[in-house]
Amino acid sequence: MDTRTGLPVVGMVGGGQLARMTHQAAVALGQSLRVLSETPDDSAALVAADVRIGTHTDLAALREFAKGCDALTFDHEHVPTGHIAALAAEGVKIYPGAEAIVFAQDKRRMRERLSELGAPVPMWRPVSSAADIADFAAEVAAARTEAGGAVRTEAGGAAQAGTDSGAGWPVVAKAVRGGYDGRGVWMLADLAAAEELVATGTELIVEERVPLRRELAALVARSPFGQVAAYPVVETVQRDGICVEVLAPAPGLSEERALAAQQLAIDVAHALGVVGLLAVELFETEAGIVVNELAMRPHNSGHWTIEGARTSQFEQHLRAVLDYPMGETSLAAPAVVMANVLGGAPGGMTLDERLHHLFAADPGARVHLYGKQVRPGRKIGHVTVLGDDMTSVRARAVRAARWLQEGE
Numbered sequence: 018m019d020t021r022t023g024l025p026v027v028g029m030v031g032g033g034q035l036a037r038m039t040h041q042a043a044v045a046l047g048q049s050l051r052v053l054s055e056t057p058d059d060s061a062a063l064v065a066a067d068v069r070i071g072t073h074t075d076l077a078a079l080r081e082f083a084k085g086c087d088a089l090t091f092d093h094e095h096v097p098t099g100h101i102a103a104l105a106a107e108g109v110k111i112y113p114g115a116e117a118i119v120f121a122q123d124k125r126r127m128r129e130r131l132s133e134l135g136a137p138v139p140m141w142r143p144v145s146s147a148a149d150i151a152d153f154a155a156e157v158a159a160a161r162t163e164a165g166g167a168v169r170t171e172a173g174g175a176a177q178a179g180t181d182s183g184a185g186w187p188v189v190a191k192a193v194r195g196g197y198d199g200r201g202v203w204m205l206a207d208l209a210a211a212e213e214l215v216a217t218g219t220e221l222i223v224e225e226r227v228p229l230r231r232e233l234a235a236l237v238a239r240s241p242f243g244q245v246a247a248y249p250v251v252e253t254v255q256r257d258g259i260c261v262e263v264l265a266p267a268p269g270l271s272e273e274r275a276l277a278a279q280q281l282a283i284d285v286a287h288a289l290g291v292v293g294l295l296a297v298e299l300f301e302t303e304a305g306i307v308v309n310e311l312a313m314r315p316h317n318s319g320h321w322t323i324e325g326a327r328t329s330q331f332e333q334h335l336r337a338v339l340d341y342p343m344g345e346t347s348l349a350a351p352a353v354v355m356a357n358v359l360g361g362a363p364g365g366m367t368l369d370e371r372l373h374h375l376f377a378a379d380p381g382a383r384v385h386l387y388g389k390q391v392r393p394g395r396k397i398g399h400v401t402v403l404g405d406d407m408t409s410v411r412a413r414a415v416r417a418a419r420w421l422q423e424g425e
């Protein structure tokens with residue numbers, strides 16, 4: 018507790034934009050987020066008052082950081098589970114716990130656990146050789162033939178196969194650990210590609226290439242008390258493995274499917290004992306939904322909630338880790354779109370000049386910049402637009418983000 022205010026202190030490990038935006042939410046709750054940052058120039062370290070410099074792999078630094086915090090949480094999923102368990106054993110309230118976060122760190126464990134829980138997942142397999150990958154491709158082909166040109170999911174649903182029927186290829190290989198924004202995901206066209214990847218020594222799983230219609234995300238928060246709150250299901254639009262737009266609510270999603278996705282996320286949160294936010298990234302196929310992956314922290318698919326929902330995901334995460342009752346999750350407008358601003362090519366107008374132009378062109382666009390150095394392709398901010406009509410709201414959000422990115 019901060020004795021000056023009588024209000025709790027939450028420590029967040031990691032100083033990226035998620036910590037920066039959580040800090041903003043903390044301010045409204047009368048708090049100030051304590052941040053463990055790698056450098057003083059990290060996104061959250063630039064704005065928070067209580068910044069400690071240290072690294073998340075250093076148990077002694079984590080221990081020191083935890084002193085005086087009411088709860089500890091994370092802006093990323095890279096803290097070793099051994100460290101999390103050690104701190105919890107010493108009485109630190111640290112959320113999500115080691116037994117939950119492991120499923121966000123390790124794609125193999127995540128797939129195993131979700132399969133056990135009966136959650137819909139793509140066909141998948143851990144592999145250690147190119148021959149394993151070829152066997153898996155053959156298995157996918159056999160399943161497609163058996164299903165009469167349809168792809169079965171493990172939940173028993175059936176979806177139309179894509180046009181690629183080349184004996185199960187391409188398959189999707191994923192690094193078991195450490196991937197993000199599509200790094201650590203490889204589309205393998207054939208055995209030669211599999212051989213090349215296996216030669217790198219990366220620990221891998223492979224999955225069928227899901228014939229996806231689009232990608233969705235279901236975001237929920239869960240408190241230690243076990244209360245859960247679910248946000249409206251959104252559509253996430255990816256380019257080159259990076260999320261570029263989020264549409265809330267997911268346009269044209271049936272009520273039935275939206276409820277199923279929310280229920281799935283709630284069930285997973287309870288089953289894994291998640292405390293804080295859980296984002297379930299989903300693929301929508303003709304037949305239903307399958308889980309792509311899990312994140313246990315504020316998530317890019319929830320940035321729209323800052324203006325677009327009654328309670329932002331960042332405040333909800335704080336409420337959850339402090340065991341406050343959850344806030345309302347309903348939409349603040351019929352259509353909300355968030356577009357990420359990625360670093361553009363160097364040169365041209367400064368970011369400041371671009372902002373002048375953008376604000377003149379669209380006074381309703383809500384801009385969030387993360388104070389990060391601009392590097393091509395790096396997420397440096399996002400824009401959110403609210404309105405009545407999804408098509409026009411989306412066009413405005415995309416235009417605003419492109420303007421900040423490219424200055425044109």
Ligand code: ADP
Nearest residue numbers: 189196197198199200202224225226227255258
């Ligand atoms: P990361 O952890 O790097 O975000 P993901 O597992 O989310 O990686 O995969 C990145 C993107 O690759 C997904 O958003 C999706 O577009 C595509 N992808 C991943 N797995 C599959 C799959 N099994 N079938 C089809 N596309 C996939």
